[in-house]
Amino acid sequence: PAKPSSKGIQVMPKAQTSHPLDPLSAAEISVAVATVRAAGATPEVRDSMRFVEVVLLEPEKGVVALADAYFFPPFQPSLIPRTKGGPVIPIKLPPRRARLVVYNKKSNETSIWIVELTEVHAATRGGHHRGKVISSEVVPDVQPPMDAMEYAECEATVKEFLPFMEAMRKRGIDDMDLVMVDAWCVGYYSEADAPSRRLAKPLIFCRTESDCPMENGYARPVEGIHIVVDIQHMVVIEFEDRKLVPLPPADPLRNYTPGETRGGIDRSDVKPLHILQPEGPSFRVNGCFVEWQKWNFRVGFTPREGLVIYSVAFVDGSHGRRPVAHRLSFVEMVVPYGDPNEPHYRKNAFDAGEDGLGKNAHSLKRGCDCLGYIKYFDAHFTNYTGGVETIENCVCLHEEDHGILWKHQDWRTGLAEVRRSRRLSVSFICTVANYEYGFFWHFYQDGKIEAEVKLTGVLSLGALLPGESRKYGTTIAPGLYAPVHQHFFVARMDMAVDCKPNEAFNQVVEVNVKVEEPGKTNIHNNAFYAEETVLRTELQAMRDCNPLSARHWIIRNTRTVNRTGQFTGYKLMPGSNCLPLAGTEAKFLRRAAFLKHNLWVTQYKNDEMYPGGEFPNQNPRVNEGLATWVKKNRSLEETDIVLWYVFGVTHIPRLEDWPVMPVDRLGFMLLPHGFFNCSPAVDVPPSSSSDSEAKESVISKTVQNSLIAKL
């Protein structure tokens, strides 16, 4: 029963406990899987179902607005959606929906299912699950991502294949327990790779008989064996022992375990460093909703992207909650290698679309992965056969001191004002085969958002013939070779700069700084100026970085101005970046055409999510995804803007990247540009130095005493 609120707007009793953007709960995933399985026509169909991905089908933006305005306080009344007749008065939110990608292992068919999860929460309490299939659709000519279970089965299949065992014996390997078979996607090079078959092309490595508990098996690549596995039927369909390259000698520096287990000694002079927040963190978390300083947003997670950030907004005093973005995530990444030789030319992993950043995420450990006061979020998935699996402590939320925020010292008086910067970091780390990627979103007090990727893990190596060296990489150790490669990441940013619900008034402006012509008004030749160009259509908005013109892009609201009368905006500030160094006709670029530009801008469309299409694995369709969508050349003059920022790094391996590469970082920033009337960080309070010193000395003493006493 509706009852009037104090402002005369009718407020409904909540029917939902989940926000429309909350990831599916374990219970919801179970219901969705059971519903789809029950809809299978025959027992055989039901048995053949493999659950590649089960995720929330994200609702329309209007539903989110409704939820934020009515059902999930404490949002601003200004957010209540309005029609001509006055505020919208909803009875309740629409039911949540799941979207499932199902692979039929028997028929080699991929299908997409939509399931409505009616009153799952109420029902699960009583033990009654209710789901309803809304639609199902077979997607022709695709192969969905590989699954961990397939990886394991593929390894077992290869290791039992007699010609393979024979080839390994030729290389002096009798013990199959030492052999590692890493299934890699085949990509698409010719009709032989067509998705009518589900294929993998494994890389082979071999551990030694050492007793190191976590020996680095990637240190001994086994070269020259060509294998293709049909992973639908789990049989080796191509096998050839093409070239006998001796196993590289066991590198004494290959391991990365603690000193005593790798024949070394660890440093003993790293003194402990603790981060203490005696009054707790400055953030508040309610379900998936995070509030910190003036920022608020929702945390989401998908098996493909990993962390998703929804509904990013800044609470700006009397202006209330000002949206910045609807949805931020990393939707794809590609790692193309530069060696044209077998097997390296096939290495161009699409780690999100062919595998999954989220489902390969780590369970993080306090004190090791993260310091300080941590709030962790768990993530729920299906495994291949439809069981629910949970990665505990999968997303890390914590605060960090980040050096000085701003400072000025008056040279006349010597008086200084200085503030320390605090940032809020949300992150996860995943492993895709040999490499690790950490994805971090940092929120700052000055309105800045930073996206940062950390790269670490083990190089993907090849073995060399004695005396051989290769133009296309670095010899890392005797007989061991690391080909040059690039790492590209695609951030998809569905922006909402100053957009109230049901508003879509954004545009993108490119800024280039230009040298002024010499002349009477520029007699000292010092002049330069920023030139702005509105990116009016999608084809005009395929752009590359240009540090020499200080090129950047501003996402502006065309209906909101700051105190100087300029449109409010956020600017995308590139960090270091590059473009593909492969030839423009490279085969993998037909699937990864989105790498050809650093920036793409599209008009929002809910099913345009993945820049290389939803199924890049074995994809025969040239330029699927972004490069095709933009051919519609939709207008970008005043609309709901999606930015696709593509950034990468060229990795020429160093000896120092072995056996585990020290973290390298790259990323970009979103900075307010005329969004505020002045620095939003001016109100950060000063630290009291004397206070801080006194407290720290008390803390230090107490800690020392207590540690001596208690530990």
Place this chain on the structure above:
Amino acid sequence: PAKPSSKGIQVMPKAQTSHPLDPLSAAEISVAVATVRAAGATPEVRDSMRFVEVVLLEPEKGVVALADAYFFPPFQPSLIPRTKGGPVIPIKLPPRRARLVVYNKKSNETSIWIVELTEVHAATRGGHHRGKVISSEVVPDVQPPMDAMEYAECEATVKEFLPFMEAMRKRGIDDMDLVMVDAWCVGYYSEADAPSRRLAKPLIFCRTESDCPMENGYARPVEGIHIVVDIQHMVVIEFEDRKLVPLPPADPLRNYTPGETRGGIDRSDVKPLHILQPEGPSFRVNGCFVEWQKWNFRVGFTPREGLVIYSVAFVDGSHGRRPVAHRLSFVEMVVPYGDPNEPHYRKNAFDAGEDGLGKNAHSLKRGCDCLGYIKYFDAHFTNYTGGVETIENCVCLHEEDHGILWKHQDWRTGLAEVRRSRRLSVSFICTVANYEYGFFWHFYQDGKIEAEVKLTGVLSLGALLPGESRKYGTTIAPGLYAPVHQHFFVARMDMAVDCKPNEAFNQVVEVNVKVEEPGKTNIHNNAFYAEETVLRTELQAMRDCNPLSARHWIIRNTRTVNRTGQFTGYKLMPGSNCLPLAGTEAKFLRRAAFLKHNLWVTQYKNDEMYPGGEFPNQNPRVNEGLATWVKKNRSLEETDIVLWYVFGVTHIPRLEDWPVMPVDRLGFMLLPHGFFNCSPAVDVPPSSSSDSEAKESVISKTVQNSLIAKL
């Protein structure tokens, strides 16, 4: 008396307590000043002496090696210099020397003095100072940097100048106490700026009558008044009231003091965050010598450069102490503005050479400027009249946690190894008029060195006529305008990659990644490779960044190889960068030709220190400094290499940069590249997560209790 050491090498008793690279002590500065003053021919000459700079005259590299080997343990015996006849056996180190830049205020002459400080240390204890003039030399046609005393006198002079007071009254300003006169260097635009006169061209600002204790006076630029001051005689020599621009209205957002004093309120939700090192820091400091993890180096300081890092080396197990660099510092910076109008076209501050980064350094505050366990270093200078002044806590040395250092998780077992990164930061912060610059050198456990500049402070503004807007900048507030500008920094790196004493076996290689030609060995068109080019001569080594070819530079030792037989090296990895956007014929570029390339490489020469020459102020000599030195086109094939890395950022002001700009960062990295045989960070011990959690919880509880009890 020499006595034989255990290894048969004679070791001398120490005659010095100062290392040859220690900055001058306060006592040494006093002696140097007194010695020079005493050498003045007449009382008039002595009275006219102004002491612009008094610094250590750095000794030859051989003397440093000698000191390190004999007098300042615990260095490696392998460092003892050798001649053909065996180890060198010194009696004692040569005396320390001071170098003084003296300006004769009467004669307008600048001279350079070298003073030998014989036994100053012994002598000062007994009260007897001894210095000896070694040389003195008048430098024609230069103007040394401006001094703080001149700034103050220039301001007073202008404020007492009747036509100026009249012009201010015309603008409604009667109270001269509100007026701020910032003396700026005139640069060199024509013969009128010749160094035969010592000139300043002040910018005028005016505070309001508010009672804010630290009102931001830069918020009201006074436009249209042309003034030139002869600061030798402290008289206004040119004055013209050219254009009446009304004072901008007092911007309510101009102040940056705590909330209650600026008419706002500060955030109250920043909870305390403490960094605790209960067992102390991991570094050891002995005088100016710093040891941390496997790094060691010496801290120095000059009035011009600020922080100097000497003798950087990495202790690499059985390989001992391996040098990386002799000397690292920032030797110049330039901030050219893009507006061709008065007074902005004159703004292109050479903040090191015209003013001084070191002598404008801050006294830092624990808890505000720096967190954690801090070791501060003081800095000593002369003031203009020769008195010794000390900036206490001028250089900050501390450790920081820096996120994950490396990680790998085995996908087969789920077992992970992860290490946390600790870094050592050495830094200082200075104010040059309105802007602040923080200069940071970070040392990492993986052998990386990062140079980072933090930019903050107050924008340099102009006032606009009502309704006016300008192509060359951003309107920041009504009537207030911030011209576009660039900030350039020059890092001078005197390298010593794997160079033992008296060795100079370095070369520089440029690396560009190239797309491979299509063809039979590249049928999938994926191939690319790194191409190396030795920079053989100085003219060949004028290079610019190129992110598209992943361009970087490697400093190699041509006599030392790693385990794969490649030369050992360190690579200079650019961060984001730019080039000047002024026209190539811009007047200021005649003094700043070094900005025309991002990289310069020279053969070491002890008097080639400042890329625009020692005295850029009013400098009429086109291309003095780097651009002239490289015309010698010396060989760089195997020598003592000095790298000059020039990097900058184009600053298009945002409303959010006002009233104090949130810190922006830029910089570059030096990374080992085949310097080590594998990652030097592999031996960093793991944090024990359970241990760390237990300890942190004990600490947290104890702290809370004790804070409640004691505070």
